[in-house]
Amino acid sequence: MTSEIGIDDLPIRDELRGKSPYGAPQLDVPVRLNTNENPYPLPEPLVERIAERVREAARTLNRYPDRDAVELRTALAAYLTRTAGHEVGPQQVWAANGSNEVLQQLLQTFAGPGRLAIGFEPSYSMHGLIARGTGTGWISGPRREDFRIDTEAATAAIAEHRPDVVFVTSPNNPTGTAVDAGTVLALHEAAQAAKPSLVVVDEAYVEFSHRPSLLPLIEGRPNLVVSRTMSKAFGAAGLRLGYLAAHPAVVDAVQLVRLPYHLSAVTQATALAALEHTDTLLGYVEALKAERDRLVAELLAAGYEVTESDANFVQFGRFEDAHAVWRSILDRGVLVRDNGVPGWLRVTAGTPQENDAFLDAVRALKKEQSS
C-alpha cells in the first residue's frame, strides 16, 4: 500500500510542498499545436549525419566527454557570429542540456537562497520555477495591457526590489511580443544602479523574429547574458541543447556550479551534426514565419484579437472563458495551449495542413457563437 504515501509525507523542502511540476498536457490528438515545437522532422541527410557522428562518438564512450565542449562551443560561436550581427568567440559561449539548464546554472551562480529574480509576466513560467528550484525568491514584475514591457513600471520594480537577476524574454512566451534594444538597455541600467545584477535576455524564439537579435548588447556589458536554444528554430527539442553568449567571465562563473561532464558525448556529436545543416534548418524557419503570419491574418479575418507575434506561435482571444474555448478547439481535434493568461490562448505555427485544421476549428467556433 505504498500508494498511500504522497510527496507531502516525505521530508521535502517546505517551499516545494503542495506545488505541481511544469508541463503542458500531452494528449493524443491528431493536431498538436501546444508546445511551440517545430513541426518538421529533421531532414533525412541530417539524420544520416547524426548517426555517423554518434557512431564516431560511440567509439570513445568508455571515456568522459570533452568537459568544456570546445568544438561545439566553437560551432555555436560561428553560428552566432554569422546570424546575430556580432562577432562572438567560443570563450563567450557556454552550452548545457537545454536552455533551461543554462538558466538554472545562471541562477545557481548569480542567485539562490537569500537572493531574488524578477520577470515581467505573463512570461515563460519556467523562469519562476527554476528560481524556486534554486531557492531564489521570485518577483512577478508588471507588463502593459498590450503585453509589452512598461519600461517605467519595470525599472521602478527593479529599483524597489533590487533583484539579483532580471529576466527579459524576447520574443516573449506566451505573448509573442519582442522587446526593443532601448527597453533592454533601460532595464540593464536600472539593474546596475540598484545592485548591480545580472540581466538575462531569453532569446529562445529569436530566429522567428522580425527584429534583429539583442546579442550585440553584450558588448561592454559583462552583466548582460543572452540565452538561446536548439529546441525551436533548429527543430531539435528532443536533443536538449541550449547555450548562452556573454562576457567570458560569465562563462568562467557558471563553471563553478555545472556538474562535471554535464553534456554527454552523444549530445555534443548530435548538436555538431545539426549545426552542419544550419542552412536547411533555417529554411524551415522561413516557412514557419510565413505560416505564423498567415495564422495572424486569418485569425484577424475570422474576428479574433491577436497579439503581435515575433515567434513561432500566436496569442489569440479574447474569451470570457478561455479554458472553455480551449476545450471546444480540442473537441475538434486540435490541441492549443491555455497558459492561464485570462482571456487568451496560444497556438503554435505547425505545418500548413495543421494550421488549416486549427483555422477551420476556430472559424467554426465563431459561426456557432453568432448563430
Ligand SMILES: *Cc1c(COP(=O)(O)O)cnc(C)c1O
Ligand atoms: C521553449 C523555451 C525555452 C527552451 O527551453 P529548452 O530547455 O532549451 O528546451 C527557453 N525559453 C523560453 C522562453 C521558451 O519558450
